[in-house]
Amino acid sequence: MSTARHTPLNSVAAHAALIAYTLIALFPVFVIVINSFKERRAIFREPLALPDAESFSLIGYQTVMKQGDFFLYFQNSFIVTVASLFFILLFGAMAAFALAEYRFRGNTLMGLYLALGIMIPIRIGTVAILQMMVATGLVNTLWALILVYTAQGLPLAVFILSEFMRQVSDDLKNAGRIDGLSEYKIFFRLVLPLVRPAMATVAVFNMIPIWNDLWFPLILAPAEEVKTLTLGSQVFIGQFVTDWNAVLSALSLAILPVLVLYVIFSRQLIRGITSGAVK
Amino acid sequence: MTALKLDRVNKSFGKVQVLHDIDLTVDEGEFVVFVGPSGCGKSTLLRVIAGLEDATSGRVEIGGAEVTRTPPAKRGIAMVFQSYALYPHLDVRGNMALGLKQEGQPRDVIDARIAEAARMLELQPYLDRRPSDLSGGQRQRVAIGRAVTRQPQLFLFDEPLSNLDAALRMNTRIEIAQLHRTLGASMIYVTHDQTEAMTLADRIVVLRAGRIEQIGAPMELYNNPANRFVAGFLGAPSMNFLAPVADAPEGAILGIRPEHLRPEADGPIRGTITHVEHLGGDTNIVLDTRSGEKATIRMFGQHRARVGEEIAMGFDASHGFLFDAEGQRLG
Numbered sequence: 021m022s023t024a025r026h027t028p029l030n031s032v033a034a035h036a037a038l039i040a041y042t043l044i045a046l047f048p049v050f051v052i053v054i055n056s057f058k059e060r061r062a063i064f065r066e067p068l069a070l071p072d073a074e075s076f077s078l079i080g081y082q083t084v085m086k087q088g089d090f091f092l093y094f095q096n097s098f099i100v101t102v103a104s105l106f107f108i109l110l111f112g113a114m115a116a117f118a119l120a121e122y123r124f125r126g127n128t129l130m131g132l133y134l135a136l137g138i139m140i141p142i143r144i145g146t147v148a149i150l151q152m153m154v155a156t157g158l159v160n161t162l163w164a165l166i167l168v169y170t171a172q173g174l175p176l177a178v179f180i181l182s183e184f185m186r187q188v189s190d191d192l193k194n195a196g197r198i199d200g201l202s203e204y205k206i207f208f209r210l211v212l213p214l215v216r217p218a219m220a221t222v223a224v225f226n227m228i229p230i231w232n233d234l235w236f237p238l239i240l241a242p243a244e245e246v247k248t249l250t251l252g253s254q255v256f257i258g259q260f261v262t263d264w265n266a267v268l269s270a271l272s273l274a275i276l277p278v279l280v281l282y283v284i285f286s287r288q289l290i291r292g293i294t295s296g297a298v299k
Numbered sequence: 300m301t302a303l304k305l306d307r308v309n310k311s312f313g314k315v316q317v318l319h320d321i322d323l324t325v326d327e328g329e330f331v332v333f334v335g336p337s338g339c340g341k342s343t344l345l346r347v348i349a350g351l352e353d354a355t356s357g358r359v360e361i362g363g364a365e366v367t368r369t370p371p372a373k374r375g376i377a378m379v380f381q382s383y384a385l386y387p388h389l390d391v392r393g394n395m396a397l398g399l400k401q402e403g404q405p406r407d408v409i410d411a412r413i414a415e416a417a418r419m420l421e422l423q424p425y426l427d428r429r430p431s432d433l434s435g436g437q438r439q440r441v442a443i444g445r446a447v448t449r450q451p452q453l454f455l456f457d458e459p460l461s462n463l464d465a466a467l468r469m470n471t472r473i474e475i476a477q478l479h480r481t482l483g484a485s486m487i488y489v490t491h492d493q494t495e496a497m498t499l500a501d502r503i504v505v506l507r508a509g510r511i512e513q514i515g516a517p518m519e520l521y522n523n524p525a526n527r528f529v530a531g532f533l534g535a536p537s538m539n540f541l542a543p544v545a546d547a548p549e550g551a552i553l554g555i556r557p558e559h560l561r562p563e564a565d566g567p568i569r570g571t572i573t574h575v576e577h578l579g580g581d582t583n584i585v586l587d588t589r590s591g592e593k594a595t596i597r598m599f600g601q602h603r604a605r606v607g608e609e610i611a612m613g614f615d616a617s618h619g620f621l622f623d624a625e626g627q628r629l630g
Contacts, residue, residue, distance in 0.1 A: 201397075
C-alpha cells in the first residue's frame with residue numbers, strides 16, 4: 021500500500037499542505053473564540069488581535085449565562101443530536117443489512133426508493149411535516165425534531181452502509197449461521213463491528229447539520245423548554261442591534277459538544293481502519 | 300448408516316438452474332470430494348447440504364434424518380470455509396467455543412472439547428490470540444478446530460486450501476487426511492484441484508454444469524472414465540485427445556494418457572516437438588502431431604529431447620480410450 025517513497029522532501033511538502041489547510045480551516049473558529057473574550061469595542065477595533073489585559077472581558081459569557089436557560093438549550097441540542105444519530109445508525113444499518121444480505125422481490129427498487137431521499141431535500145415537505153406534527157400532537161417536543169432528523173439522515177446512511185455491508189465476507193455470516201447465531205446476532209455481533217468505520221463516517225456526516233440546524237427547531241419546536249442551542253442563540257441577533265459578545269460566546273460554547281462527539285467517532289474510525297479484521 | 304443422502308436435488312436461482320437432479324449417498328466415515336471446474340455447481344451443492352441455500356426441489360437427509368428445510372445449525376454439520384471466516388472479535392478459544400455455547404453445552408464440556416481439538420491441531424500456544432495475529436495456515440487450523448469441536452455428523456470443507464501457499468497446502472492436506480483417519484468422521488470436500496481430489500478422496504464426485512458426470516474411487520475414475528470430460532479433468536498433465544489410429548466409428552476420438560505414450564521408431568503417431576519440460580523425476584514433451592493436434596508425452600526419468608525434432612510414438616491398445624463425438628465412452 022505505501023508505495024510512495026518517504027523522502028524528507030515529500031514528508032515536508034505533505035506536512036506543509038496539511039498545516040496550511042488546518043490553518044485555513046481553523047482560522048474562523050480561532051477568530052470567533054478570541055473575540056468572544058474581548059469587550060465590544062475591541063472586537064470592532066482590532067478583530068484579529070488577541071485579548072490583552074485591557075480588552076479582556078467575559079461580558080459575552082455573562083450575558084449568555086444570564087439570558088435564557090442556556091444549559092437547557094445545550095441539553096436539548098445534545099439530546100436531539102445523539103438520539104437522531106442513534107436512530108439513523110440503528111435503522112440505517114438494519115435496512116442496509118437487509119438490502120445487502122437478502123434476496124427478495126423488489127430489493128433493487130427498495131434500494132432506489134430509499135436512495136431517493138438523498139436527492140430530494142426534506143425541507144420541501146416542511147408544511148406537510150408541520151401538519152403531521154400538529155395532528156399527532158408532537159409540536160414543541162424534542163421527538164418532533166428527532167423524528168425529522170432521523171428521516172433526513174436515513175437515505176444517505178442506508179446508501180453508504182449497504183455498500184459497506186456487501187463487502188463483509190459471506191463466509192463469515194455463513195459461519196455464524198452454522199454456529200447457530202440468529203440473524204440479529206449476526207447483524208449486531210459480526211457485521212456491525214466490521215462496518216464501524218462506515219458507521220463513524222455516517223455519524224460525522226449527519227452530526228454537524230443536525231447540531232447546526234435552525235429551520236426545523238424554529239418551525240417545529242420554538243417553545244422555550246425545547247429550544248435548541250442554535251435557536252436559543254438567535255435572541256442575541258436583533259433586527260437593529262446585535263449583541264456580538266453574546267453571539268460569539270454562544271458560538272464558542274456550541275463548538276465544544278460537537279468537538280467531543282467528533283473525537284469519539286473519529287477514534288472509532290481510526291480503530292476500525294487499523295483493526296484488520298478479516299483475512 | 301448413511302451420513303448423507305441426496306434425492307433428486309434441484310437448485311435454481313431465478314430462471315437459471317444450477318443443480319440438476321443430484322442423487323448421492325455418502326456412507327458413514329467416508330471422505331467424498333466434489334470436484335469440477337469453477338461454476339459447475341459444486342459449492343452450491345455444498346451450501347444446499349449445509350442449509351445455507353434451500354434446495355428448489357428434492358430431499359436432503361443427514362444421518363438418517365430429513366433436513367431439507369432445517370436451519371444450518373440444527374443439521375449436525377460443521378463447515379470450513381475458503382476464507383477461514385473466523386470471528387475477528389473473538390480469540391481462538393472464543394472462536395471454537397461459540398457454536399458450542401449456542402448449542403447450550405455446559406462449560407466443562409466446552410473446555411474439554413477445545414482442549415482436545417487444540418491438542419490434535421497443535422493450537423495450544425495460540426488459544427488466547429486473535430485471528431488477526433495468526434498466519435494463514437494457523438487460521439485455517441483454527442477454522443478446522445472450530446469444526447472439530449462441534450463433533451458434527453458431517454464435515455463440510457469448501458476449498459479450504461485455496462488461500463494457502465503451495466508448501467502449506469500440502470501440509471494441511473496431509474493434516475486433513477490424518478484428521479479423517481483419527482476421527483473416522485464423514486467428510487465432504489469441495490475443490491477444483493484434481494490433485495487434492497485424487498489424494499484425499501475415498502470417492503470422487505465429478506460435476507459439470509450442475510450434473511454429476513461420474514462417481515467413483517479415484518483410481519476407478521482414472522482408469523475407467525465414463526466420458527471425455529472426466530478423462531480430461533483427472534490426471535496431470537491431462538489426457539491427450541487424438542484422431543484414432545486404428546479402425547474406429549465415424550467422429551470417434553482417441554484418448555490416451557501422457558504416461559502411456561512412448562517413443563517408438565515406427566509408432567503410429569508422428570509429430571514435431573514444440574516444448575520440453577525437465578522435471579528431474581519426469582520429462583514432459585509437448586508436440587504438434589501430423590494431424591494438427593497437441594499431444595503430451597510423460598516419460599519417467601531424464602531424457603534428451605530438443606524442440607523442433609521429429610518424434611514417433613506408440614502405445615498399448617489396452618491403454619487407449621475411445622470416445623464418440625459427444626464425448627461419451629465407446630466400448
